[in-house]
Amino acid sequence: MKILVPTKRVPDTDQKIKVSSDGTGVQTNTLPFIINPFDAIALEEALRIQEGASDEVEVITVGIGNDEYEKELRAGLAMGADRAIHVSTDELLDPWNVSKVLKVIVEKEAPDLVLMGKQAVDDDSNQAGQFLAAQLDWPQATFISKIELADSKANVERETDLGIEKLSLNLPAVITADLRLNEPRYASLPNIMKAKKKPIDSIPLTDLGIEIEPKIEIISVEAPSSIRSCKKVETVDELLTLLRDEAKVL
Amino acid sequence: MTSADQSPVRGADVIIIGGGVAGLSTAWQLKKRGLSVLVIERQQLGNGSSGRAAGLLGQLRGTKAATKMLMDGLQVVYDLEKQTGLEIFVQTGSIRIAETEERSQEIRRLVDMGRSIRFPIVDLEIDKLQERLPYMKVDDIIDACFCPTDGHIQPAELVQAYVKAGRAEGVQYITNCRVEKILVEGGKGVGVQTAQGEFRADFIVNSTGPWSYYLADLSGTSLPTAAIGHYYLTTRPTDKVHVGKRSPAVRNRHHRIYSRPESGGLIVGMYEAEPDEYNIEDLPHDFDMSLMKAARDNYNVALLIHQAQQRFPWINERTPMTITSGIMTFTPDGKPFCGKLPDVEGLYHCAGFSGHGIVQSPAIGTIMSDLITRGETEYNISEIEADRYFELPELRDRVEVKARCADMYGRYYGQIEGQSS
Numbered sequence: 001m002k003i004l005v006p007t008k009r010v011p012d013t014d015q016k017i018k019v020s021s022d023g024t025g026v027q028t029n030t031l032p033f034i035i036n037p038f039d040a041i042a043l044e045e046a047l048r049i050q051e052g053a054s055d056e057v058e059v060i061t062v063g064i065g066n067d068e069y070e071k072e073l074r075a076g077l078a079m080g081a082d083r084a085i086h087v088s089t090d091e092l093l094d095p096w097n098v099s100k101v102l103k104v105i106v107e108k109e110a111p112d113l114v115l116m117g118k119q120a121v122d123d124d125s126n127q128a129g130q131f132l133a134a135q136l137d138w139p140q141a142t143f144i145s146k147i148e149l150a151d152s153k154a155n156v157e158r159e160t161d162l163g164i165e166k167l168s169l170n171l172p173a174v175i176t177a178d179l180r181l182n183e184p185r186y187a188s189l190p191n192i193m194k195a196k197k198k199p200i201d202s203i204p205l206t207d208l209g210i211e212i213e214p215k216i217e218i219i220s221v222e223a224p225s226s227i228r229s230c231k232k233v234e235t236v237d238e239l240l241t242l243l244r245d246e247a248k249v250l
Numbered sequence: 251m252t253s254a255d256q257s258p259v260r261g262a263d264v265i266i267i268g269g270g271v272a273g274l275s276t277a278w279q280l281k282k283r284g285l286s287v288l289v290i291e292r293q294q295l296g297n298g299s300s301g302r303a304a305g306l307l308g309q310l311r312g313t314k315a316a317t318k319m320l321m322d323g324l325q326v327v328y329d330l331e332k333q334t335g336l337e338i339f340v341q342t343g344s345i346r347i348a349e350t351e352e353r354s355q356e357i358r359r360l361v362d363m364g365r366s367i368r369f370p371i372v373d374l375e376i377d378k379l380q381e382r383l384p385y386m387k388v389d390d391i392i393d394a395c396f397c398p399t400d401g402h403i404q405p406a407e408l409v410q411a412y413v414k415a416g417r418a419e420g421v422q423y424i425t426n427c428r429v430e431k432i433l434v435e436g437g438k439g440v441g442v443q444t445a446q447g448e449f450r451a452d453f454i455v456n457s458t459g460p461w462s463y464y465l466a467d468l469s470g471t472s473l474p475t476a477a478i479g480h481y482y483l484t485t486r487p488t489d490k491v492h493v494g495k496r497s498p499a500v501r502n503r504h505h506r507i508y509s510r511p512e513s514g515g516l517i518v519g520m521y522e523a524e525p526d527e528y529n530i531e532d533l534p535h536d537f538d539m540s541l542m543k544a545a546r547d548n549y550n551v552a553l554l555i556h557q558a559q560q561r562f563p564w565i566n567e568r569t570p571m572t573i574t575s576g577i578m579t580f581t582p583d584g585k586p587f588c589g590k591l592p593d594v595e596g597l598y599h600c601a602g603f604s605g606h607g608i609v610q611s612p613a614i615g616t617i618m619s620d621l622i623t624r625g626e627t628e629y630n631i632s633e634i635e636a637d638r639y640f641e642l643p644e645l646r647d648r649v650e651v652k653a654r655c656a657d658m659y660g661r662y663y664g665q666i667e668g669q670s671s
């Protein structure tokens with residue numbers, strides 16, 4: 001069995017984010033980068049499937065981006081992935097084009113399962129997984145909080161506002177991970193050593209034979225207003241009045 | 251907290267730069283002696299190293315002077331608790347363990363020293379160890395001692411208590427205000443330059459922790475401290491392992507680790523041989539230590555988990571835990587710098603606590619205010635005087651200072667205490 005885990009390299013959004021001087025993105029030069037937390041959860045799950053399986057399971061991570069990407073791919077290998085594929089490009093791709101790239105990789109690798117984060121925390125698009133499933137015409141399950149594989153099927157649970165939804169889907173499939181699926185591990189000492197020798201297969205984006213057609217144009221990026229108006233209320237009645245008349249939520 | 255524009259204060263008898271435990275303790279003590287005191291902090295009070303610390307208080311140290319300082323400091327903490335109603339100190343007792351003959355001798359030397367100054371120590375039978383620490387591997391331990399009055403200080407509570415007590419005395423605090431320069435006129439520190447303008451004082455205290463060498467540079471003098479990374483892990487309580495609130499702290503120098511209970515889980519920290527080194531001057535001005543994170547494949551974190559596992563076999567890289575990453579201030583000999591340097595009058599330094607600033611701060615506040623108000627103190631401060639390296643030209647070279655401080659950090663648990671200096 002083969003599991004493909006696409007991972008995105010993102011700035012750590014818990015840090016203080018500042019808009020770049022040209023107003024079309026955020027300043028990244030002083031920000032530390034991390035593996036997108038949801039992708040790390042997907043990778044952790046793939047590793048747990050591998051550790052729990054009786055047959056051999058290969059876990060492959062894929063990253064699309066500039067040379068800096070190697071650091072995060074190496075981190076994925078240190079967590080335990082078997083090998084990594086780096087699609088190298090300096091272009092920033094939107095989710096549609098990411099899914100096009102991933103489609104080519106999936107066709108090449110023929111995995112039984114694509115396990116990825118439900119969204120990347122830098123742009124919060126929540127689209128790449130869905131686009132990929134559609135392009136491959138594979139079954140998909142998103143926002144997964146539990147997964148079990150049995151007899152070429154994936155039985156999954158997703159947390160919805162109405163309760164827990166249980167789905168069963170045929171493999172191969174695209175499944176995206178939510179926060180509560182698991183807690184990713186730190187790399188162990190031996191795995192950090194081993195990761196240095198694991199292969200990262202680098203493929204230039206231009207060699208994939210696909211046309212990049214941007215679907216999203218960023219017009220401007222603005223920081224949210226930092227001035228939040230707070231009001232101290234004295235009584236519950238006063239609070240209710242405000243909620244009803246001013247906030248209009250009651 | 252007042253902002254500078256609304257505040258009538260544009261100066262004070264003493265300006266304290268840096269609102270970590272060192273500055274806050276000193277401010278409170280000075281105000282109690284009748285001086286007007288202004289603390290200027292670049293971010294929030296206690297948001298530097300003080301906000302990251304594990305707070306372990308082990309009073310048994312290499313020398314009598316250091317042990318006495320910690321014992322006295324604990325009395326100050328008890329007073330603070332009474333005054334503020336906060337629970338600052340958690341008395342768990344602490345255990346030192348040895349798995350080699352050398353380490354056993356180290357413990358015996360410390361026990362002799364401790365008893366000579368009436369510090370309470372109980373010898374611990376090895377088979378009693380497991381009773382006290384059911385979650386620890388004990389079969390390779392050949393010696394141990396128990397210090398019942400040890401424990402840990404809760405850093406956030408200590409910060410809060412200093413501020414509460416200080417405010418009650420009338421200390422003024424200005425936050426979100428970075429000192430850009432220390433003003434020196436005719437060889438004397440006379441004030442500070444900040445984004446909110448100038449503030450003047452007769453005495454200035456540089457208690458900026460990891461930033462202390464940089465602030466010293468800015469005032470034209472030199473302080474041989476360095477900013478060194480440190481990590482600890484905190485496990486979450488599980489059905490299998492629950493660590494009681496009064497479970498003793500452990501110092502396991504052979505494996506370079508320490509531990510203490512935290513909210514039903516266990517904190518384990520490590521003094522690794524090759525720590526991360528930081529250039530504090532290269533970090534952005536709004537660098538926030540509380541937002542530091544370790545990468546999933548951080549080598550020193552992996553090492554920490556590995557070492558923790560040697561003593562606590564149920565811990566591994568998959569154990570649910572958080573990793574705390576922070577920056578400490580180290581000096582070439584692991585002792586802080588407290589006092590003046592010969593080249594700038596009126597400017598006092600109070601930094602370089604080398605992983606022990608939380609527990610040293612209560613006594614340090616007294617020592618600093620002694621030095622500032624009287625020029626002397628009853629404490630034996632020969633080991634911590636600020637000018638002890640002043641004559642050494644090699645300790646003006648950053649590369650050399652960093653190397654020596656990192657080396658000291660590495661030897662901190664690595665060397666056998668009481669054998670070398």
Ligand SMILES: Cc1cc2nc3c(=O)[nH]c(=O)nc-3n(C[C@H](O)[C@H](O)[C@H](O)COP(=O)(O)OP(=O)(O)OC[C@H]3O[C@@H](n4cnc5c(N)ncnc54)[C@H](O)[C@@H]3O)c2cc1C
Nearest residue numbers: 268270272292298299300304305306429459576606607609
């Ligand atoms: C992970 C970790 C674990 C630790 N564990 C322990 C422990 O178990 N026991 C123990 O005793 N100690 C421990 N320590 C060490 C302890 O945290 C420090 O020794 C102590 O907090 C030092 O206090 P400080 O006031 O000197 O420095 P800090 O708390 O760093 O305070 C310095 C302050 O100066 C401010 N500042 C800097 N530059 C400027 C400027 N230009 N203008 C205005 N303000 C400025 C900073 O913002 C900061 O708030 C630990 C430290 C770390 C990082």
